[in-house]
Amino acid sequence: MNNMLIINKDMPLGISExxxxxxxxxxxxxxxxxVALLLSSQTAFAAGTADKDPLSGLQAGQQVQDVxxxxxxxxxxxxxxxxxxxxxxxKYAAIIVTHPGGGVKEQxxxxxxxxxxxxGFVTLAFDASHQGESGGEPxxxxxxxxxxxxxxxxxxxxxxxxxxxQDRIGALGICAGGGYTINAAMTEHxxxxxxxxxxxxxxxxxxxxxxxxxxxxxxxxxLDSIAKQRTAEANGAExxxxxxxxxxxxxxxxRDLREATEYYRTPRGQHPNSTNQMLFTSIDKMTAFxxxxxxxxxxxxxxxxxxxxxxxxxxxxxxxxxxxxxxxELFVVKGATHMTMYDQPDHVDQAVQKLSxxxxxxI
Numbered sequence: 001m002n003n004m005l006i007i008n009k010d011m012p013l014g015i016s017e018x019x020x021x022x023x024x025x026x027x028x029x030x031x032x033x034x035v036a037l038l039l040s041s042q043t044a045f046a047a048g049t050a051d052k053d054p055l056s057g058l059q060a061g062q063q064v065q066d067v068x069x070x071x072x073x074x075x076x077x078x079x080x081x082x083x084x085x086x087x088x089x090x091k092y093a094a095i096i097v098t099h100p101g102g103g104v105k106e107q108x109x110x111x112x113x114x115x116x117x118x119x120g121f122v123t124l125a126f127d128a129s130h131q132g133e134s135g136g137e138p139x140x141x142x143x144x145x146x147x148x149x150x151x152x153x154x155x156x157x158x159x160x161x162x163x164x165x166q167d168r169i170g171a172l173g174i175c176a177g178g179g180y181t182i183n184a185a186m187t188e189h190x191x192x193x194x195x196x197x198x199x200x201x202x203x204x205x206x207x208x209x210x211x212x213x214x215x216x217x218x219x220x221x222x223l224d225s226i227a228k229q230r231t232a233e234a235n236g237a238e239x240x241x242x243x244x245x246x247x248x249x250x251x252x253x254x255r256d257l258r259e260a261t262e263y264y265r266t267p268r269g270q271h272p273n274s275t276n277q278m279l280f281t282s283i284d285k286m287t288a289f290x291x292x293x294x295x296x297x298x299x300x301x302x303x304x305x306x307x308x309x310x311x312x313x314x315x316x317x318x319x320x321x322x323x324x325x326x327x328x329e330l331f332v333v334k335g336a337t338h339m340t341m342y343d344q345p346d347h348v349d350q351a352v353q354k355l356s357x358x359x360x361x362x363i
Contacts, residue, residue: 054067054080054161055088062082063081063082063084063114063117064079064080064081064082064114065079065080065082066078066079066080067079067080067124067157069126069153069154069156069157070153071129071146071149071150071153072149072153074129074130074134074135074136075134075135076126076127076129076134076135076150076153076154076157077105077126077127077132077133077134078105078124078125078126078127078154078157079105079106079110079113079124079125079126080122080123080124081113081114081116081117081122081123081124081125082117082122083117083118083119083120083121083122084118086122086163087163088162088163089163090163091163091164091165091168092120092121092122092163092164092165092168093120093121093122093164093165093168093169093170093359093360093363094121094122094123094124094158094161094164094165094168094169094170095113095116095121095122095123095124095169095170095171095172095359095363096123096124096126096151096154096155096158096169096170096171096172096191097109097110097112097113097116097123097124097125097126097171097172097173097174097177098126098128098147098150098151098171098172098173098174098177098178098180098181099125099126099127099128099174099175099177100174100175100176100177100200100342101142101147101175101176101177101200101202101244102128102131102142102244102274102278103174103175103177103264103274104127104131104132104133104271104273104274105125105126105127105132105133106271106273107264107269107271107274107342108174108269108342108343109125109126109174109177110125111342111343111348112125112172112174112197112348112351112352112355113125115348115349115352116172116352116355116356116359119352119356119359119360120356120360121170121359122158122161122163122164124154124157124158126150126154127273128142128146128147128150129143129146129147129149129150130142130143130146131273132273133273138239138279140239140241140277140278140279140282141278141279141282142202142278142279142282142285142286143282143285144180144183144202144203144285144286144289144291145285145289147176147180148180148183148184150180151171151180151181151184151188152184152188155169155171155188155190155191159190166190167190167192168192168363169190169191169192169363170191170192170193170194170195170359170362170363171184171185171191171193171194171195172194172195172196172197172355173194173195173196173197173199174196174197174198174341174342175197175198175199175200175313175338176200176201176202176205178196178197178198178199178200178305179196179199179200179201179202179203179204179291179292179316180202180291181194181195181196182194182196182199182291182292182295182299182303182320183291183292183295185299185301186294186295186298186299187298189300189301191301192301192362192363193301193302193303193304193358193359193362193363194299194301194302194303194304195303195304195305195306195355195358195359196303196304196305196306196317196320197306197307197341197351198306198307198308198311198313198317198338198339198341198342199305199307199313199316199317199320200313200316201290201291201292201316201319201320202286202289202291203286203287203288203289203290203291204290204291204292204316205316206283206286206287206289207219207287210254210256210257210312210313211254211312212315219287222283222287223284223287226280226281226283226284227284229280229281230281230284233281239279239280239281240279240280240281241277241278241279241280242277242278242279242280243276243277243278244276244277244278245257245260245261245264245265245276246258246260246261247261247265247276248261249261254312255310255312255337256311256312256313256337256338256339259337259338259339259340260338260339262339263339263342263343264276268343269342269343292319292320292323295320295323295324296323296324296325297325299324299325299326300326301326301362302326302327302328302358302361302362303320303321303324303326303327303328303329304328304329304331304354304355304358305317305320305321305328305329305330305331306331306332306333306341306351306354306355307330307331307332307333307336307338307341308332308333308335308336308337308338308340308341308347309332309333309334309335309336310335310336310337311336311337311338311341312337312338313338314332317330318330329358331351331354333347333350333351335347
């Protein structure tokens with residue numbers, strides 16, 4: 001951890017090589033993704049740490065309990081939210097909530113999980129593997145394949161809870177978490193309904209940029225830069241870390257990304273586990289990933305896509321809607337942007353009301 005080289009430049013990836021600088025300009029600051037990690041998080045899952053019984057120490061009226069579950073050898077950290085009047089002897093429908101790329105469970109994912117618990121669901125928000133309080137080495141890694149497996153593992157965990165109906169599990173994803181959730185549901189049929197808020201396909205965004213207009217030539221230059229960095233690290237160079245939201249946006253920064261900085265890097269949504277850093281070598285994995293591929297054939301569950309009318313990412317929710325052949329709806333929140341759907345009360349409450357009706361119907 002102490003041997004990592006941190007490059008502190010603006011979005012999406014601050015490296016001094018010319019091809020990447022050109023790519024950064026074409027991206028117009030890149031994707032709204034956050035990579036939120038505690039430098040000390042490795043110690044949270046030292047050998048001998050025991051899993052918690054989700055009901056151990058739960059006080060009457062308590063609404064949330066910290067829990068742990070496994071994704072293979074990785075110990076995952078989550079927050080389990082309970083509805084009002086929770087009765088451990090009853091069976092509840094459950095929703096697993098996946099945070100934006102690199103975000104943490106205490107931010108927008110936790111907000112939606114808490115509000116949906118108020119609607120009568122048991123909900124689970126969790127930190128992605130390699131991020132936040134969850135385990136996984138190396139740290140600061142955004143690996144789409146593992147992010148999808150995180151969701152499956154979270155579903156595994158929910159099925160072990162005696163107060164959760166195993167056949168009544170839904171999934172909600174926010175931003176890149178929306179893309180991951182759609183992708184997971186294609187092959188995870190224990191998920192009975194899929195909801196997204198400000199959905200983003202992290203692979204499409206990495207390749208094409210926030211506005212979808214990055215030329216292939218620039219993508220290839222970026223991959224050349226990653227190849228050089230991997231070779232350097234294989235030969236002893238320090239791992240390279242890059243920023244994912246602009247630390248200092250300017251007038252040319254797209255509105256969504258200016259708002260991303262305001263959310264993640266100010267008290268509005270800031271969290272100690274959110275350090276705005278990612279391994280540069282994550283990007284080859286992100287480039288190779290396609291969240292929406294084959295959803296026309298494999299996504300059979302009902303799908304609700306929610307996005308703001310003024311969001312720069314709205315085109316991605318529209319694309320997912322067009323690709324889906326299952327029961328589907330695109331709900332556009334008037335006047336909302338990508339980021340106001342994260343935490344602004346009016347916009348979030350509209351989304352929660354719609355999600356509550358959707359999940360009550362379908363799980």
